[in-house]
Amino acid sequence: MASMLEFRTPGFNPYAVKYSPYYDSRLAVAASANYGIVGNGRLFVLGLGPGGIQAEKTFDTNDALYDLAWSEINENQLIVAGGDGSLKLFDITTPDEFPVMNFHEHKREAFSVCWNPIAKDTFISSSWDGTVKIWSPSRPSSLKTLPIGNCAYSACFSPTNPSIISCVSSDSHLRIFDLRTPVSAKYHLVSLIPVHGVPEPQQPPPVLSNGERFLSQPSEVLTHDWNKYRDTVVATGGVDRHVRVLDVRNPRGGPLSVLLGHEYAVRRLAWSPNASDVLASASYDMTVRVWSDGLMMPNAPPPPLPEQKPPVIAMGTQLGVMNRHSEFATGVDWCLFGTGGWLASAGWDQRVLVWDAHTLLRG
């Protein structure tokens, strides 16, 4: 992996890295002093040039930063989620380092933000206060609050439908909200999916395609992402170290496939914008791994088992491991431009690395 670019964030431990959806040479990093436990936050806007990665602009905040999202309507703006529960909209072109908007309703740490990629006029945030909030960048108070009831680690818009919002949380569930449904007692909740799966009483427990049993317990789900090609497929990752690929149309059906290999909690997932079966995961085990979800390949027939036919779960294939981070890997994102396969990753080792996944495949 000769062609790896590096940027250091001295004194700040990155929590998230995101490529700009407008420029192939721009990315942003949300970072926090003292591992985000106590202290300030800093947003880095980075440019890739012939001289490597340069900081084009930084913004400092009073509390830790845990996530960021680029605006989909203004190429110079991005939103960050902070430890004090506030969301701040920064503009790169402002001469000072103050946010152009501040959205403060969450009562505890705001942990994720996502901009609506279709309608582009709203963004969402999730928080440890157990809510997901929907915002307009031009209004100071939220448009809507969706109750989750426990630590909401990550919220996303569907990449194909502007009305569908998903959230994963510490209760081991993936929630799907559809804003087109009437507001009822369920607050637009259309699906509550137990990520750990619920064993069917009539059926033997599921087995993996290698014949081993797959048992799982409820555990905190820290991250998820929608597949960019298959509009009902979501990948989740969390404390139990497994990445699961789920179909939201079948809430009780268990995972379509599982990706096994991480040795600690999975902290961030990102599906490839270029290939429908490829995703990247960043983990507390200090690695970033690139996978194929194992669903596009013809499956080897499951080994025959006598007398019973338990459901079989496909196993994804690990395409490569990036192990250059020397602390928790917390952020990973795919570049949307070029030949495809470029990734940016960030970790608590105070480094942002930009690298080509193809180099992993070659070994």
Added chain:
Amino acid sequence: MGALDRLSQLGNQISGVSVSGKAKLLEKNPDDIVVTCALRTAITKGGKGGFKDTYAADLMAGALKGVIERSGINPALVEDIVVGTVLAPGGGATEMRAASLVAGFPESTAVHTLNRQCSSGLQACVDIANAIRAGMIEIGIGAGVESMSTQYGPAAVSEFSELLESHQEAANCKVPMGVLSEQMAKARNISRASQDAFAAHSFQKAVKAQAAGLFKEEIHPLKVKFEDPKSGETKEIVVDRDDGIRDGVTAESLGKIRPAFAKDGSIHAGNASQVSDGAAAVLLMKRSTAERLGQPILGKYVAASVVGVPPLLMGVGPWKAIPKVFELAGINKDDVDIFEINEAFASQCLWCANELGIPAEKINPKGGAIAFGHPLGCTGARQVSTLLYELKRRGQKVGVTSMCVGTGMGMAAVWVAE
């Protein structure tokens, strides 16, 4: 948004421990404040019960002696004793220090008293827990006592000055409990029938619990002098059961009693707490200390809350204090197995339970102050032993004790049985 919360959240992500509020509550850590002994005397009727001729300090000495006997603790290791007591002149400070010496504590064990009205016993336990948590002491006793037979009367409150009288809300602080509870019952539409049904249920639960011997573990019997009201002769008796518990009480029988505070009122002697005598004590220390000393752990203290409410609505105290303690402990009402809410009046206890949506079967499963009495300073400490032994008997874990407090306050605490 504290650093510690973030740290533990991250820690759990790495260790893979689930972090539901209840699971966190049940964790055992060396710095937990644990109860290794909780007991009470019997509670007897004011003016005629077994303790009618026993002074508060003698009751307290008996209970403290019980703590030494039952726990087997070396009394010299107890650094502080707090006694909640409401009616004692001078706060009872002198007598209680003397009582601790009689009970067998050396002069190195400090003693003080406090008065937060009906929550004094709980406040005493909380103060000791906080002193242990802060590192000021290592082992202490939170206790409470009241001899309403010998100290209840008009002298309990001194005259209000003109200054206090000229301030309306301040002047409300001395409105008698019965009168203001009557007003509250009317204002909040708590019917006489529902109060009587609640009160009768308290009696029935207590009768059943007493018959089944469920109070045996918590009651420490005391031998006291008793003057027979008929013959006038003084003899020694052993008091080991609550004598206010009456069998055969029904909502119908209570329905016949005349209201005590207003002609058209709903509150009477049968649906309000009894005037009583009694004492209770709780031995507290860190889990690490208990393990080092080989003390058996009954349960742990988790958190406590105190709130203020309008003086005329003092009965709503638990309604405000309980949600606050839930927030402090990170749990909700479904996580709680038993609520010991003091039955100062059926009206206020019932109202709080209904407002909070607490199912009737979770409240005071062995009856409450309506059935066996409310010795003011004692109650808060008494609830701890009542709660912990019942949780243990049922194999349940999480309990809450709470009470309204005269002059408009409320307290609540979360305990976990082990």
